[in-house]
């Protein structure tokens with residue numbers, strides 16, 4: 001037999017062997033390569049399993065919001081109830097008793113502080129999740145505690161906690177600012193948007209509708225509900241049925257859910273469409289914030305541009321203007337009409353734009369920061385990624401002006417100057433910039 005006989009006549013096929021020795025040798029070869037193959041397959045499979053279970057982004061069941069929702073918070077007890085009552089106690093004539101959800105958040109902190117200053121009773125609620133550096137939330141908490149605002153640690157999805165809070169305090173108003181914010185993060189962690197912005201909102205409304213008395217609710221919607229609209233400036237009468245991100249879709253869903261609870265239970269509900277809010281104590285996931293951090297680190301700044309070199313612009317709105325809008329919405333909110341889960345008559349249902357009315361290209365935002373920080377910026381012009389961002393936003397605020405007396409007064413240059421002053425002060429002295 002020539003050596004050629006060992007070679008398969010066609011790929012994948014072997015000639016039958018007659019020699020028993022060759023036959024058993026081949027079988028041994030086969031078995032050994034088979035067991036090797038099995039061994040390495042098992043190793044490879046195990047590696048994939050380890051990688052899968054260790055990587056939160058690849059397994060939705062292990063993503064933050066679910067772990068967060070499983071977290072247990074310590075609440076209850078006489079000392080805790082005393083703190084709750086004291087924080088929510090009204091200290092001015094005709095003042096409100098307000099439950100502020102998301103009180104350790106950017107807008108929540110500013111609104112809580114402003115309400116407290118004018119003598120309203122304020123109780124905060126926040127789950128201190130780690131969407132961005134929780135130490136910034138803790139610093140905001142300290143700030144509020146110094147002015148007498150207690151923040152209860154807990155989740156808006158926790159019905160027992162919410163019911164307890166309403167049992168301890170007869171809140172006149174709820175300022176609902178707890179949410180999963182951020183447009184682009186919705187592609188990484190969609191579940192967190194459903195968890196907070198839909199399930200959490202419904203849970204809160206369920207408790208509010210059963211409360212006696214029912215509170216009036218003012219809550220944060222978003223300019224992102226205008227989605228792919230081309231008609232500017234955006235007016236409350238415009239369509240909001242083409243969201244560009246899941247974040248926008250959950251905020252739009254919130255507006256429809258608000259309609260339902262108003263219709264069925266007589267809850268007074270006011271949605272505020274915020275337009276890219278910025279300022280001191282802001283959110284590190286927002287462009288103006290991380291641009292500042294990265295400019296100071298001499299890193300290149302990615303500036304998005306639309307097709308055909310189209311400008312990407314935002315109606316950046318300063319936090320103090322937003323706070324005035326929030327307080328005016330609370331002040332003009334009518335009482336809910338239901339009791340104990342039953343509607344007694346029609347109740348107020350409103351939606352307002354709270355913007356600045358003058359969009360600024362993102363490249364101008366970078367130029368302002370460049371001047372304020374006195375650092376030459378390396379610009380990295382990039383195509384607007386298909387990740388939920390829209391090309392521009394521009395608010396028409398005439399409705400808010402008419403009905404709330406809302407009038408924004410801070411331009412981007414002035415507002416950023418205040419932000420940079422806060423930022424450099426806050427992160428100086430060895431504190432690391434939030435990531």
Ligand SMILES: O=C(O)[C@H]1O[C@H](OP(=O)(O)OP(=O)(O)OC[C@H]2O[C@@H](n3ccc(=O)[nH]c3=O)[C@H](O)[C@@H]2O)[C@H](O)[C@@H](O)[C@@H]1O
Nearest residue numbers: 181182183222223224274275276286287302303304362389
């Ligand atoms: O007004 C709103 O409705 C929304 O405003 C912001 O969303 P956004 O306007 O996208 O704010 P940033 O994420 O700070 O982005 C500002 C601008 O910078 C641009 N950008 C962002 C990131 C980047 O690397 N480069 C860049 O050019 C974005 O395209 C956008 O035009 C908030 O993150 C949302 O939570 C809020 O609801």
